[in-house]
Amino acid sequence: MGLSRGPGVAGSGRKKVINMGDATALTLSxxxxxxxxxxxxxxxxxxxxxxxxxxxxxxxxxxxxxxTSATLTNTTTITGAGTNxxxxxxxxxxxxxxxxxxxxxxxxxxxxxxHTIAAQGDWVDIIKIGSHFFVTGxxxxxxxxxxA
Amino acid sequence: xxxxxxxxxxxxxxxxxxxLGSATSLTLKPRDTNTVFLCGAATNAVTLPNxxxxxxxxxxxxxxxxxTAxxxxxxxADQCIGxxxxxxxxxxxxxxxxxxxxxxxxxxTAGAKLGDWVDIACISSGLYHISGDCRVTDKIxxxxx
Numbered sequence: 486m487g488l489s490r491g492p493g494v495a496g497s498g499r500k501k502v503i504n505m506g507d508a509t510a511l512t513l514s515x516x517x518x519x520x521x522x523x524x525x526x527x528x529x530x531x532x533x534x535x536x537x538x539x540x541x542x543x544x545x546x547x548x549x550x551x552x553t554s555a556t557l558t559n560t561t562t563i564t565g566a567g568t569n570x571x572x573x574x575x576x577x578x579x580x581x582x583x584x585x586x587x588x589x590x591x592x593x594x595x596x597x598x599x600h601t602i603a604a605q606g607d608w609v610d611i612i613k614i615g616s617h618f619f620v621t622g623x624x625x626x627x628x629x630x631x632x633a
Numbered sequence: 634x635x636x637x638x639x640x641x642x643x644x645x646x647x648x649x650x651x652x653l654g655s656a657t658s659l660t661l662k663p664r665d666t667n668t669v670f671l672c673g674a675a676t677n678a679v680t681l682p683n684x685x686x687x688x689x690x691x692x693x694x695x696x697x698x699x700x701t702a703x704x705x706x707x708x709x710a711d712q713c714i715g716x717x718x719x720x721x722x723x724x725x726x727x728x729x730x731x732x733x734x735x736x737x738x739x740x741x742t743a744g745a746k747l748g749d750w751v752d753i754a755c756i757s758s759g760l761y762h763i764s765g766d767c768r769v770t771d772k773i774x775x776x777x778x
Contacts, residue, residue, distance in 0.1 A: 498643035498667025499690030502756050521690070521756055542646075548715075548762050555733050576718070580728040604733040606715035608764060623764065625716050625728050 495519045504550065505529055505561075518543045524561040524599055526551035535566040536616055543613035552605035556626070561599040563611070565618065569593035575609060575622035575630035587632040594632040597622070603629030643667045652698070653677055666691040673699035673741060681708035681737075684759045692754040697745050704741040706751070708761065710777070711735035717751060717765035717773045729775040736777040739763065745772040 494501050501520040505511065507527045513534055522531075524547055531547075549557045565571055571594040575587045588594055597609055597620055607629055609622035624630045642649045643666075652671040653659060659670075660680040666688070670679075672695055679695075695704065713736045717729045730736050739751055751765035751773060767773040 494690055496641065496644040498641070498648075498692075499688060500692055500754060502689045504757060521754065521762075523756060548756060550714075550756070552733075576726075578726045580731040581725050584726055606733060606762060608715070608762070623716070623718060625733060 500546075513545065515539055515543065517545055519545075521546045521548060523548055523550035525549045525557035525559060525601075525603075525605070528559040529561040531561060531563040533563065533565045533570070533611070533618060536570050536613055536618055537567075539613045541613055541615065545611050547599055547609045547611075549599050549603050549605050549607040555604060557599060557601050557603050557605070557607075560601045562596055563598070563609070564596040568595050570616075570618055571595065571597060571611075571620050571632065572617045573620040575620065575624065575632060577624040577627055577629050579625055579627060582627065585627045587628060587630055593617070594620070597630060597632045599624075600626075600629050600631055602626050648694070661693065663688055663691060665693055667693075669694045669696060671696055671698040672704045673697040673745075674701055676702040677704045679704065679706040681706055681753065681761070683709040684712045684755050684757075684761050687755045689755055689757060692752065694753075695741070695751045697741050697747055697749045700745070700747060703743055706739040706753075708737045710737050712759055713737055713739070713753075713761045713763050713775070715763035717763065717767060717775055719767040719773055720770050721768065724770065727770045729771060729773055730777070734777060736763075736775045738774075738776045738778060739765075740774045740776075742772050742774055744769050749773060 504523040607624040649668040749767040
């Protein structure tokens with residue numbers, strides 16, 4: 486049997502996209518890099534791989550997709566396999582309001598959420614860098630992407 | 634004539650970069666995925682195809698590298714979600730659109746600055762996700778006519 490010759494999704498310059506639908510749990514692995522996850526339909530618990538087991542540059546994006554009355558139907562919680570693995574912050578805030586950062590003070594975090602108060606289209610990016618995951622994101626709702 | 638033997642930019646983990654220069658129109662294609670378009674040197678009307686016709690995971694970025702002219706990206710009605718954050722330093726966030734609505738037109742208007750940017754990704758059949766940032770209040774607009 487010969488090797489597959491076609492380009493993968495990443496080799497084609499596209500992202501993988503997975504709609505999580507009504508799934509309630511997801512354990513990420515090395516193979517999930519370059520993937521966009523559409524979330525918000527069901528309460529979803531996501532566990533990141535151990536940072537120590539991933540290559541630098543591993544990356545995923547979560548987009549709030551399923552909304553009820555303009556906000557996400559349920560909360561997605563993304564948690565590191567270990568503690569204090571997340572650095573960075575999410576920026577939140579409504580139109581014509583101050584930026585509300587999460588976490589409020591610079592430091593390491595264990596989890597980031599696309600909270601049920603967040604809006605459709607709000608997003609979180611996670612990239613493995615060194616011994617940490619670098620987290621960025623933006624929400625049009627105050628503190629819609631809490632980190633703790 | 635033989636095939637090109639080199640690896641694609643994507644397979645090298647890089648993005649293509651294309652300066653639109655004096656071009657006045659652009660219709661995006663599936664093959665444009667993974668491309669950074671530099672724009673603003675000339676008034677440009679960009680057509681974002683119906684998302685139903687684009688492969689899921691398709692993605693592009695537009696970066697203003699010239700403040701001369703307006704760049705308008707127009708898609709099919711109400712196929713975009715997300716928002717662009719705008720505002721000067723030390724000012725309130727000004728979001729585009731101001732509320733979480735579906736929209737279909739993104740404009741780098743006069744007054745947007747070098748380095749302002751918009752990302753577009755096809756995330757499902759009939760739906761694009763938009764994110765971006767502009768350092769001048771509401772100089773990137775997202776509207777639904």
